[in-house]
Amino acid sequence: MIKHLDDKAIIKLFNQGGSASNDAFTQIVTHYGPILYNQIRALAKNHEWTNDILQNVFVKVFQNLSTFKGDAALYTWMYRIARNESLNFLEKEKRRTGVDIDAPLLEILAGHDVLDATTPELISNILQEAIATLPEKQAAVFQLKYFEDLKYKEISQKLNTSEGALKANFHHAKQKIEKFILTRLNH
Amino acid sequence: MKEDKNIVDFLNPQKGNSPDASYFEQLAKNVILQESMAKKRITPFYKKPVVWLVATAASIVFILLLNVKSTEGPVTLLAMNDISTEEIRTYIDANIDEFDTYLLSEFVSEESVEESKTDIIVESPSSDTDPIKELEEVDLDDILDYLELEEIDIEDLEDELYI
Numbered sequence: 001m002i003k004h005l006d007d008k009a010i011i012k013l014f015n016q017g018g019s020a021s022n023d024a025f026t027q028i029v030t031h032y033g034p035i036l037y038n039q040i041r042a043l044a045k046n047h048e049w050t051n052d053i054l055q056n057v058f059v060k061v062f063q064n065l066s067t068f069k070g071d072a073a074l075y076t077w078m079y080r081i082a083r084n085e086s087l088n089f090l091e092k093e094k095r096r097t098g099v100d101i102d103a104p105l106l107e108i109l110a111g112h113d114v115l116d117a118t119t120p121e122l123i124s125n126i127l128q129e130a131i132a133t134l135p136e137k138q139a140a141v142f143q144l145k146y147f148e149d150l151k152y153k154e155i156s157q158k159l160n161t162s163e164g165a166l167k168a169n170f171h172h173a174k175q176k177i178e179k180f181i182l183t184r185l186n187h
Numbered sequence: 188m189k190e191d192k193n194i195v196d197f198l199n200p201q202k203g204n205s206p207d208a209s210y211f212e213q214l215a216k217n218v219i220l221q222e223s224m225a226k227k228r229i230t231p232f233y234k235k236p237v238v239w240l241v242a243t244a245a246s247i248v249f250i251l252l253l254n255v256k257s258t259e260g261p262v263t264l265l266a267m268n269d270i271s272t273e274e275i276r277t278y279i280d281a282n283i284d285e286f287d288t289y290l291l292s293e294f295v296s297e298e299s300v301e302e303s304k305t306d307i308i309v310e311s312p313s314s315d316t317d318p319i320k321e322l323e324e325v326d327l328d329d330i331l332d333y334l335e336l337e338e339i340d341i342e343d344l345e346d347e348l349y350i
Contacts, residue, residue, distance in 0.1 A: 026215040109197045
């Protein structure tokens with residue numbers, strides 16, 4: 001198995017052009033692809049949409065990686081592209097009907113009165129909308145912590161942010177999502 | 188029961204069926220192929236900027252030439268209009284011997300001659316000159332020379348004039 005290079009080494013390899021560029025890009029897709037897939041899947045309704053969005057995201061990454069200056073972490077940069085692509089895509093598809101929704105993202109646990117009267121499909125949709133309203137950084141932290149169950153240390157390395165800041169981001173994100181869900185469920 | 192925990196804590200995220208590694212490898216190949224094809228794609232002739240630049244320049248030159256051509260006519264007409272009819276008549280009178288009647292008539296259509304009110308210049312004797320007096324001033328020999336030159340018999344002339 002090929003050892004994964006760090007961001008700077010990948011970008012340097014990509015900028016060499018030719019087959020080196022292709023190798024670097026393949027590393028990016030295989031390394032960051034699964035996590036970006038899940039991030040997009042949390043916003044999109046099914047695999048088909050997620051697949052389309054992810055392809056668009058990596059096309060943009062390929063086209064613009066040479067201009068990436070490295071001010072932010074590579075993942076943060078790609079997450080921004082993925083989020084924008086997802087929201088734009090969903091905006092275009094908003095009026096479409098008859099979309100097949102894959103299995104819900106969530107399972108409802110017992111113990112909360114408000115959730116007793118709802119379904120996993122409905123709460124999944126509301127959660128997707130809630131994530132879309134969050135500021136970019138909070139959305140990224142929430143998705144990595146909540147759906148990917150990553151440790152703060154891992155997220156810190158991915159986003160190049162301190163663990164304390166990440167905890168604060170996650171807390172604020174949860175508060176906003178709860179408020180959004182309760183409002184949507186008329187509570 | 189009112190919960191102290193956040194509502195999100197009562198939602199258990201399901202591990203979705205994430206695609207396997209081969210899906211992402213194929214995705215990378217697709218994007219690389221797509222981008223290399225896009226680079227090789229030949230730009231259509233009409234999409235090349237240089238074609239548009241040349242076409243625009245040619246259009247501008249064409250329009251400018253049209254403008255120059257169209258402004259020449261009125262300027263000439265204006266100059267002709269500046270000359271008064273009197274001046275033209277004076278010029279023709281002074282240079283009438285140099286005019287070729289046939290050439291002039293070529294450019295004057297029949298219709299325009301009929302429609303136009305052409306002033307016919309008639310030579311009328313000046314009121315302050317007396318023809319008898321002028322004739323008296325002519326030498327008799329000159330008159331006889333003229334008659335001889337014109338082959339006019341003096342006797343015939345006397346008959347006609349009942350002299």
